[in-house]
Amino acid sequence: MSQHHTARRRAAALALAAVVALALTACSTPAAPGDDSSGPPPGVTDTTVTIGAHTPLTGPAAAGYASISAAASAYFAYLNAQGGVHGREIEYIVKDDGYNPATTQTVVRELVQEDEVFAIVNGLGTPTHTAVLDYLNQNEVPDLFVASGSTNWNQPDKYPFTYGFNADYVVEGAALAQYAADTAPGKKVCLLGQDDDFGDELIEGAELALGADGLTHVERYSVSNQDVTAQIGALKAAGCEINLLATINGFTALAIGTAAQFGWFPQWFSSSSGADYPTLVGYLGEDVGPKLLQGFTGTNYLPALGGDDEWVSLFREINDEYNDGAPFDGNTIYGMSVAYLFAEALEAAGEDPTRQSLLDAVASGDLAGNGILPLSFSSDTHAAYLGVGISQVDQGVQDYVGATYAIEGGDVVEVDATPVPLSGEGVPGS
Incomplete structure (x- = not known):
């Protein structure tokens, strides 16, 4: 786009x-x-x-x-x-x-x-x-x-x-796509996104990292229609290996669950808006959720759930x-x-x-x-x-992997994370 x-x-x-x-x-x-x-x-x-x-x-x-x-x-x-x-x-x-x-x-x-x-x-x-x-x-x-x-x-x-x-979302799309390019060069990267600015801007960021033709295939959906069977089928048919997601949590789970019903298990890279592990397990179920989400990749900019x-x-x-x-x-x-x-x-x-x-x-x-x-x-x-870290799920724990990206001067660059320490027992001015 x-x-x-x-x-x-x-x-x-x-x-x-x-x-x-x-x-x-x-x-x-x-x-x-x-x-x-x-x-x-x-x-x-x-x-x-x-x-x-x-x-x-x-x-x-x-x-x-x-x-x-x-x-x-x-x-x-x-x-x-x-x-x-x-x-x-x-x-x-x-x-x-x-x-x-x-x-x-x-x-x-x-x-x-x-x-x-x-x-x-x-x-x-x-x-x-x-x-x-x-x-x-x-x-x-x-x-x-x-x-x-x-x-x-x-x-x-x-x-x-x-x-x-x-x-x-531009920053998140750029970070996810750059991480895909850095860790899995040559794999077909695709995108499933909400049909509004959420999806538009994640695409914009992904293309900033991968180039205008860097996404193999793009599918869009509306939150008013809770059926993404056609979109997942099209992504599978396109041979997608890594799917970037501009999805809210419910549709992240819907996409992953629908793909599993097809017997298709690509890698999933999600915006932080749809990447909360416990919420996704709640949607997918305790029996299959942890298995389907092993290796699930997301972005974050706040203290990680799985950290100390x-x-x-x-x-x-x-x-x-x-x-x-x-x-x-x-x-x-x-x-x-x-x-x-x-x-x-x-x-x-x-x-x-x-x-x-x-x-x-x-x-x-x-x-x-x-x-x-x-x-x-x-x-x-x-x-x-203006930057995000990359998180990943491993054996039910969602934590940062050590890669943090930002956009500087139109380029996607890796930067150092500098977490803000807790002070005053979380009470400003104390």
Whole structure:
């Protein structure tokens, strides 16, 4: 797929989202933009800061992602028990959008206009968040740490209130393809991807590493159709040996399971958005999941589930105490990591935070996060991570293999990981 076609698809999707958002704004009473200098900003009292998120608690993406907001809530409960941030507890309102963009528009409007949240934090999904991107920026609501690797979030001039969290899909596609080229030269590399920016940008990254004709075959799917038999059959017929996946967890499992039914067992290389091992085993079943996932390769930029990192140990303790003993997986680490980053930004925003001071804190470049690479936020860059590590499953343990890639000057290069150490028991400012 050409970069021209990719850009054209992205422009069309954003244009449609803008039209819908403008219509939504026109038919409702807009929230007061920015901060009111005569009083505290929306969502801030002497004792609380209220933030909100949209996420799929039901629908096709729920099983893969509902645990993220639960983990973030658990971290905030832990943080509040330590005194919160500058003496304020964080109240986190999570609303279900079912991974449906139309529902996302409704629940985000409720969060902004009825719940009067200080910020939207970690709204999940490429098609879903695209549908509210213009609305949030027009109403000057901080739109922080979007749970998607779309490059749409990294447009400071067009969307000054929006910052991403995930490593972007171009970076992930480039890293996966480069790792395939480095470790299995000559093998046929193919791609199965969601039919939106997720798939487009993973293709763009893969072609950056492999060249415009480097992918042997590409197949696309829609999340509204949970049957990829035709796509898997076409990949098999093309002789694919390594399949890159721009898939959410449910479709990663669906692809691997469908291939196994064909008696076909290629190598699978997945974006971090669909690479959580415990979640995939949950879909595939304890009997066959571990066998089908042996050697499964993914990307990551946060502490690894299978590692002995201090962050992971802390998050396990928080999960046990504040998350009703929920299963601990990569989504747990993700949810607590993004919650910690918001707490760090809020602490840096000062004792009397405003929406502008919160945005200034993120843009300052001083936030550390807890990733394996430094955060990239600045006034010019609204992307969090510009590189990723490669993870692999071995005997049921998912951990880094020691290869970390970034895009520098248009080239895919291997870089050294520099994990951020745990400090202050995971409580910013302590």
